[in-house]
Amino acid sequence: MLSMPGNAEGTSGTMHRILVADDDAGIRSLLRDFLEGEGYEIAEAANGVAVLDALKNQSDESPDLVLMDVRMPDKSGLDVLREAPEAARAAGHLPIIVITGYGTSNVAIDAMQFGAYDYIVKPFDLDEVLNLVERFFDRRRLDDQVEPLSVRVGGRDPNEVIIGNSGAMREVYKTVGRVARSDATVLITGETGTGKELVATVLHRSSSYGSGTLVKVNCAALPETLLESELFGHEKGSFTGAINQRKGRFEMANKGTIFLDEVGEMSLATQKKLLRVLQEREFERVGGSVAVKIDTRVIAATNKVLEQEVEDGRFREDLYYRLNVISIFLPPLRDRGDDIPLLVEHFLDKHRFSAAAGPSRISQGAMRMLLEHDWPGNVRQLENVIERATVLCQGGVIADEHIDLSGADNRRFVDIGQRLRKGASLSELLAEVERRALSEALTQTDGDRLAASVMLGLDLSEFKQRLTEFEIA
Ligand SMILES: Nc1ncnc2c1ncn2[C@@H]1O[C@H](COP(=O)(O)OP(=O)(O)OP(=O)(O)O)[C@@H](O)[C@H]1O
Ligand SMILES: [Mg+2]
Incomplete structure (x- = not known):
């Protein structure tokens, strides 16, 4: 030895x-x-x-x-x-x-x-x-070298607080604290509802780009062509409907942060353009030839395992390495049960039954149900369950019967008010609704395209065209 x-x-x-x-x-x-x-x-x-x-x-x-x-x-x-x-x-x-x-x-x-x-x-x-x-x-x-950290003082929106005390979450705080002041690209991974967007927001706020804008783009919500013009903007006349020049999200995020959500859904063609932006910090608007330079922090998130996507040829390896300079993994809630009571307390406070009332309290039985559940929808699902329970018990004590774990997974529901506050554009919202309507029609008709097209009042050919556009199989 x-x-x-x-x-x-x-x-x-x-x-x-x-x-x-x-x-x-x-x-x-x-x-x-x-x-x-x-x-x-x-x-x-x-x-x-x-x-x-x-x-x-x-x-x-x-x-x-x-x-x-x-x-x-x-x-x-x-x-x-x-x-x-x-x-x-x-x-x-x-x-x-x-x-x-x-x-x-x-x-x-x-x-x-x-x-x-x-x-x-x-x-x-x-x-x-x-x-x-x-x-x-x-x-x-x-004598390990760590980026110097400088000081930032400032208040925080109570909605932008990350709760959790488990070892994995502590690692997350450390990484956020350490990388905030650098301009390194960060990739946030984790199952749905584990707090990827929340962590991206906190990271942005604590960063040197924090006084700039945080621009969020959901890469899954838009078909390829729209996504490109959404990201990079377009010149007047570059395609039908491009009546004016339009700035893209990258330009809007100049001196700020761009959050590329569900980056694993991006088409290979768009991935190639993104790679160039990350490498050269410049790009051209769709249909344009002038290079636009930007100084933007990039944070990406995905609930896919990108290594697997790379292996299967759906994600560019070079882009993966460019995005994954710093990675933050958010563990599923079932692996950090100790965080549940803290989160419950936080959500009881956040979702008070009325502005005047104090937070609801929770019975031991109800808490036990929460502790024993395995939370496929993670923190988001827990938050929904608590929010519903506070309404059902009218701000009093939450008992077993107020806890509904049947978990209608409503994460794909487009809450327009919330999406607007989070910076979604009309085209993004309409595309989200359309995508949802298309897949819902297919679900309800067991995948029968003709029946689904009739349900939506579309010709079969038009329906098929839209499915292709939205990359819905
Ligand atoms: N650790 C946490 N502390 C407090 N709130 C949290 C935490 N994690 C998630 N939340 C809350 O849960 C909800 C879902 O989080 P968020 O949207 O960040 O998840 P996500 O990982 O981006 O999910 P998806 O992959 O489905 O987009 C939000 O309301 C968020 O504020
Ligand atoms: Mg998200």
């Missing part, structure tokens, strides 16, 4: 110094006893000012790593991160592991953005702390 130098020992043979900062003396001594037992040298701080002093005082006494609670009197942990001296930053982050309360993502994302090395959630277990501490020193030894 290889013998490795003890982790608690620096290269010079001196012990690593860790400053434990928490206003709770009990937690300080718990961490002190444990980490001293592991061979670290421990100092304590009871408030944020003391941590700042220790970071400013670059001497032999200064800590190699700070384990810091976010909630402290005088200066909070976030204040400390914000005000920490530049000199204390190395490889793009501060030597600080933040300890946050159990709950939402915001503090974690903020802490990562303000340059924390990592974070840990209370109540924590000591092995987890040790693991992180060891990783910190390992990584410092490797």
Whole structure:
């Protein structure tokens, strides 16, 4: 067996110094006893000012790593991160592991953005702390390069909060915090309803493009030709109906972010054009010859397994690599049951029965039903179930009978109000409705094209043409 130098020992043979900062003396001594037992040298701080002093005082006494609670009197942990001296930053982050309360993502994302090395959630277990501490020193030894993070302060829309405390979700917050300030392309994958669009929105808001527009395009909603002109715009007269020059979504997203939703549905021809935009950051409008330059962050999402699509020849491999610079996988809800109570609480608050009423409460029996369900529609389905239950129980206590898990999957239902708020254009909406009508007619007639065309009041040939246009088999 290889013998490795003890982790608690620096290269010079001196012990690593860790400053434990928490206003709770009990937690300080718990961490002190444990980490001293592991061979670290421990100092304590009871408030944020003391941590700042220790970071400013670059001497032999200064800590190699700070384990810091976010909630402290005088200066909070976030204040400390914000005000920490530049000199204390190395490889793009501060030597600080933040300890946050159990709950939402915001503090974690903020802490990562303000340059924390990592974070840990209370109540924590000591092995987890040790693991992180060891990783910190390992990584410092490797002098890993991480993009410098700079500071952004700002409020958040309560609807744009990612809830979840499971290990997988914590990884998501870390990645979001780390990559937000870069312009790297991000690919978000996960089953339907796992929060891909939500994560894209939060990523955009926390990014350096956050003051620009977030333009969302659903690549599945439009047939190929429309999608191209939607993305890249067109010149006057470039095709029948192109009466005026029109800017595409990429141009609208200049200095902002474009969110390419369901990118796995894009035709190979459009994929080729997208690849060029990603490579060269320029394109021509449909029917045009002038190159339009853009500075746009690209976030793509798909519920398909793109590796498989590549293998089957439906997705360009080169485009896959261009999109997948950073990937964020959102696990299905059934794999993170611990997040269910937190999500339920969040949705009860979000969907109050009336503006005046407080959030509904939920009975243990009803909660058990939610915990035992396997959620094919993931978080979206959970949200729908809670929203319906708050109406049924009229803002009171949600009991078993208010929980409907039969789960009519209404995700394809076009909620026009919501889609408009999310930036859908009329052509997108009409195409979504048309696509839905076409496939619904086929479903209702068991795939009988003639019957379906009659149902829709179309000639068979016209019906077939539209099926081809929408790539409906
Ligand atoms: N972790 C979460 N915390 C809070 N709300 C969430 C979370 N994940 C999803 N939601 C909510 O669930 C709904 C569905 O999420 P979203 O639209 O982002 O999913 P999606 O992965 O894009 O789904 P699809 O693949 O079907 O488009 C939204 O209302 C969203 O706000
Ligand atoms: Mg989505």
